[in-house]
Amino acid sequence: MKIKVTSVYVDDQDKALRFYTEVLGFVKKSDFSQGPYRWLTVAPAEEPNGTELQLALNNNPAAKAYQQAMFQQNQPACMFFTDDVQADYERMKARGAEFTMPSTDVTASKIAMLKDTCGNLIQITELQRW
Numbered sequence: 001m002k003i004k005v006t007s008v009y010v011d012d013q014d015k016a017l018r019f020y021t022e023v024l025g026f027v028k029k030s031d032f033s034q035g036p037y038r039w040l041t042v043a044p045a046e047e048p049n050g051t052e053l054q055l056a057l058n059n060n061p062a063a064k065a066y067q068q069a070m071f072q073q074n075q076p077a078c079m080f081f082t083d084d085v086q087a088d089y090e091r092m093k094a095r096g097a098e099f100t101m102p103s104t105d106v107t108a109s110k111i112a113m114l115k116d117t118c119g120n121l122i123q124i125t126e127l128q129r130w
Contacts, residue, residue, distance in 0.1 A: 003051050007039065008077050009058035009067045010118035013040050016055040019117045023095045025082070026053070058119065067119050076098070077120035085110045085126040107108060108119070 010016035011029040017040060026042035033039070057065045059063045066092065070077055081090045085094050089103040089112045101113035112125040 005052045005054055006119060007054040007056045007061045008116075008122070010011075010055050010116070011058055011064075011067075012118055013038055013055050013057055016116065016118040017042070020055065021051070021095050022079055023092055024122075025091075055118075071119060071121060074113075074121065076123035077116075077121045081125050081127070083126065085124055086111050088112075088124055 005008070009031050017028060017031075020042045021028060025045055027045050027048055028038055028041075029043040029048065030041040038057065040055045042055065043050055043052045056063070058067050067077070086103045089099065092114065094101060097114045098117075099114045100114055101111070103110055103112045105128075108128050110128065114122050117123050
């Protein structure tokens with residue numbers, strides 16, 4: 001088995017699409033609507049046919065409560081791995097990202113945390129090589 005699609009709840013899909021593509025550097029993969037429902041996904045630019053991230057509208061009260069609770073507890077909704085957290089931190093910051101934690105060394109890795117402008121915290125992680 002493998003993961004093909006996973007979801008993150010967002011409060012505005014258009015705003016989320018701009019953030020995930022223009023700031024984080026993902027590419028839009030799917031975008032279609034049926035009535036009020038919109039299926040919107042992005043994928044890593046380096047692996048456009050890899051795992052997709054659905055930017056799901058949090059119009060379900062349970063989804064909204066979960067999203068808000070995770071944010072209030074300072075828990076990331078998603079973790080993305082990178083080869084160079086510091087370089088990505090600088091690149092994203094230059095594109096307007098608001099970080100809640102700068103690039104920081106922690107046990108066996110380096111991490112940074114940022115707001116996605118849509119109600120979530122995102123963690124970027126670089127595993128340290130020994």
